[in-house]
Amino acid sequence: MRYSIFSLARNALGGHKGWTPTWRDAEPKQAYDILIIGGGGHGLATAYYLAKEHGLTNVAVLEKSWIGSGNVGRNTTIVRSNYMLPENIRFYEWSMKLWEGLEQDFNYNAMVSQRGVLNLYHSDGQRDAFARRGNAMRLSGVDAELLDREQVRRMLPFLNFDDARFPIQGGLLQRRGGTVRHDAVAWGYARGASDRGVDIVQNCEVKGFVVENGRVAGVETSRGKIHAKKIGIAVAGNSSRVAAMAGLRLPIESHVLQAFVSEGLKPLIPNVITFGAGHFYISQSDKGGLVFGGDLDGYKSYAQRGNLPVVQDVCEGGMAIMPMIGRLRLLRGWGGIMDMTMDGSPIIDKTPIEGLYLNAGWCYGGFKATPAAGWCFAHLIARDEPFPAASAFRLDRFARGAILDEKGQGAQPNLH
């Protein structure tokens, strides 16, 4: 069913009895051409683009729980392409372009809101590093503006300009960046994929791989064995565990990252703001909650929860740049598992096992990557060659030294 104000009105007249499931809750078949493990944003987007761009519809997405239960449902909803390294800019800008046309493409309002992402800087050195980044973006045809203190003040007068330990000197602004209603991304892709014939199978946990003569042949699941010629892994937060079932050891450590939302408020914060002298980022959802986060908890974990010191640290960072939020209340926090790579950049590549493909290692950045990750992963699976925008995200780059280290932190995953 196509969604529009008319379909809404028509259904309203019929007491909303005419709506049908947004996606089919499919029973698994015994065999498919392609299986995607993971019914999160990336997995569902991959299935959608396999069907839509490559005409491959004998595809199933296997989700161990309910779709969207992983990181696509627990993030701070920020989308942006303000990277520094050309390889990352190219990929995230492709994602940005897909975001810009997504809702019309899949006929679902994911509330893509290009409200601007502003990174604050607090020193000359940081300003110059942002200039380097902004210039790299401009060279790649991406919008970037370097603002000085007065420009930032005019835009966001409520920031702490008078009593800050690290005074705000300015910011790097990407106006096309913004936020997206995260759950809707999963649902929209699921609907688009399902309508084209993809089976979305919930409550189906993969327990092992069937490998025959070095080639993948299927998976063992909690709902029986399912055969497939090609299998893509897109299980952020569990990549190492799923890959281990196929005997693969990934250059990934899994860490917990907390995020928080405040009680609902009338419009207060117009765009996405990040603090440059502490780890804190914030935006306000359309529903009114302030959505914010900060640093990793710092220890490796698969538990989707964090601890109190980081909650306090994040709030301290928030108060440092916007002391007006002191009396507003934190309503809920949650923890997502970040598959942190050795250089902070992701992996979309074939694996040493023929027919097995890997989409992993998204660190903090997986949500904004969703459309492009799906697009590029689908391309790789369908054609066995990388899509140009993702051609740098190879597994062997660590061996070659061709690392993509935006921050220059080195091979310490929790610092990226």
Added chain:
Amino acid sequence: MTNSQRLSSGGLIDRGKPLSFRFDGKTYRGFAGDTLASALLANGVKLVGRSFKYHRPRGIFTTGAEEPNALITLRSGARREPNTKATTVELYGGLEATSQNCWPSLDFDLQAVNQLFAPLFVGGFYYKTFMWPAAFWEKVYEPLIRRAAGLGAASGLPDPDRYEHATAYCDVLIIGAGPAGLSAALAAGRAGARVILCEEDFRLGGRLLADHYQIDGETGTQWAEQAEAELTALPEVRIFRRTSVFGVYDGGVYGALERVADHLPQPPVHQPRQRVWQIVARRAITAMGALERPIVFGGNDRPGVMLASALRAYVNRFAVAPGRVALFTTTDDGWKTAEDLIRAEIPIEIVIDPRANVAEWLMKPIARAGTRILLDAVVTDTKGGRSLQAIEVLKSGSKLTFDVDTLAVSGGFNPQIGLSTHLGGRPRWSDEIGAFVPGELPSGMAVAGAAAGQYKLAECLAKGAACGAVAATDLGFSASAQPAPRVADEAIEVKPLWHVAQSRHKAFVDLQNDVTSKDVEIAHREGFRAVEHLKRYTTLGMATDQGKTSNINGHALMADLVGRAVAEVGTTRTRPPHVPIAIGALAGPHVGAHFKPTRYPAGHEWALANGASMVDAGQWHRPRWFTKPGEKDWLESVTREAKTVRAAVGVCDVSTLGKIDIQGRDAGIFLDRVYVNMFSSLAVGKARYGLMLREDGFVLDDGTTARLASDHYVMSTTTGNAAKVMQHLEFCHQVHWPELDVAMVSVTEQWTQYAVAGPKARVLLQNLLGDALDLSNEAFPYMACVEFTWANVPMRLFRLSFSGELAYEIAVPADYGEALLRELMRAGASLGVAPYGTEALGVLRIEKGHVSVGELNGQTTAADLGLGRMLSTKKDFIGRVLARRPALTDPERPTLAGFKPVDSAQRLRSGAHFVPLGITPSVENGEGYMTSVAFSPHVGSWIGLGLIKRGPARIGERVRAYDPVRGGDVEVEICSPVFVDPEGARLHV
């Protein structure tokens, strides 16, 4: 209005202490012991808020933090607190509250027009529309939605109050001071355990304060008072009132918020508003009780509809006198409300119970009082405008209407299981009580009383005492058995009724988020059947009450629709915080200028007194330049300072550079392994420049390390990397080579160090030190170092140069730092000495081609920086292997070079990218970027250092320094990175 609806006697309010307060500009009167909610009710105020989406009139529904309706904005100005639950606000004199989410007023809210569009505004409607045209989202739709959404408005002003963080340790933490919690505290406390008892309320007792109980012949309130008195007298027991435990964390850590001054107009001087406690407890007992749940029927949201237990609390504890009351209950407990109202001589019109059979002894006293009783009947709908006027009841197929203004509803109880699930424990469904109870508990936690589904008072007291005793005994205390208090038996039967199917009007599941039973049906129809999908699609349970009164009803409705048991459908996971917590409280005391510590070198005061402008270097404050009278801008001052160093002598505080003292027999071997070059062969009394790689082969840091004795080195690091290098060294020693006899300690703060640089540096030091040292080039050549004592002060002198001039660094213990600075300036006065700051330091090092933070950015290799030849081939060192990877040795990598503008009047900026001349700049033809720039007095123009592909091979070539974000586009010439004295002759004079 003055307490038109207040009973003349009874309750726990202090009629001797009247308090005046304002709501929406009108003045009212309450009493000490009131909450804002009870005081409003006592004043006959029923309408207190408007709902989120439909702007329907809403009143007071509960007595606590579960309140979905009565959200108000408390206080004003910078202390404004939107979305405050009136039920949790302790009344104080002068309290000021306003309604929110309504316009122009609470009584007449134009946005209630939304109700007309309600058929469109169903759950998830926005996912299906607002897509055309695409550009309208940010410009039209989203601003409209954003303005309509949200609840209260923030002040937008900095919070004027302070917050504290504190940590407490105890043997047994008890959460909740109702009958179970008090019994647990008594049992553990009497055994001698260190007990912390946290109670959210300002008064201990929980339901003992709200219900009529007899314990050992006393009232529940009296029993609670005695328990409190005994606990107060026990030396190891601490009672935290007004304290909500909001989270359970790993390792027996509990987060709690103490509302220190929220019951006062503003915090007293030197007192915080709130305090966040991190309580580390060996055992914890949660005794947080249970929350009554509403029944979903038409118009169940009107002001006047209230939970039965809440109405009972308002009557019994707060002496509120409701008007014409009806009771709709499917629980035995609900009948207590009728009984208590009759006891308080408040007539109750009718009791409706959907059950066909109710215990005779429950009904008898109610019937005797003349109240009509309808069994096997339901309330289907309500009527009224801004408050309840009538209810419609369905009994045996016929519709009856009753005029009432208060409807008490009891649909069962949900144990407060939140804290038991924070660490991932799944709750368990109990058919017996029709609710979820705690499942697997976190280690060390027990649950007692109604929170565990034990609803009878006798059980609460007994299980509470047992849990307290077990916790104490487990920890080695001896608890003696106490006789169980005598209490009457109670009826607690519940027959869950989730939804009145015959309702014609909107039946609310989540009152605050305006989620109706229809919305749950739509979610079901559209496939959002998992409880988490239901939540995310309809926003059920996502409001400020976190679904405390709505989740289970919503999940049960979904269970009905999918034809499964509630137990199978499950419930959503609760996460901290259990109640919303002020961000300022979580942030704590380190706000404003105290966000991070500020580190000052010993010469800070002197520098300030001598015209220094300061700059943040990490946490340090460093002099950036010193303005002399008459100097118009920073460039003039910096240029003078740099020229003074090149022509005479300058003094610069370099204390902020990291200093690491490294000692031990194997210190030299250790350094050989962490540096790319050799240090074990360094002679005592000599220093050497060293370069350190990370394990991945990229440069970590650089600095000079001096050998003071055969087993004693002192390393210097860059200011920014001081801690990181220290961490790295410790890691290498502890993890890689624990067998090495070496120890290290940071001495950055212990030693003050000044660079004395310029052709007259030697004279200056001779002026200062006299005959104490022979400073001639022969006796103390470049890279020499010495420890000595002068004027009874231990000193270190190094002949090092960052500027390229004849230069020394002199170090003293930090206590003598400022004195040394004054002495240096005095000794150099006749030589024209000038202090110089970080800017001139930067000018001098850029002129000399020395790398610093701009180049040591974690993305460069030694070869990139022109330091590739330093990598020793005679030994192994950290980073050696991975530095050989193909991409790190690619000859096309951008490499260090110098840059000069072709037009010497043009300014350079770091962060500009290099692109070839004559073609459109693009990412494909980018060649590198500028890392550092300065105006060079020596060259007479701006100069820069940068990384450009094959830099050293392209000297003389011209490229563009392209800087679109600052509108810069400068043609530059590639040159040697060493602009001054390339032979290094000046170092050796």
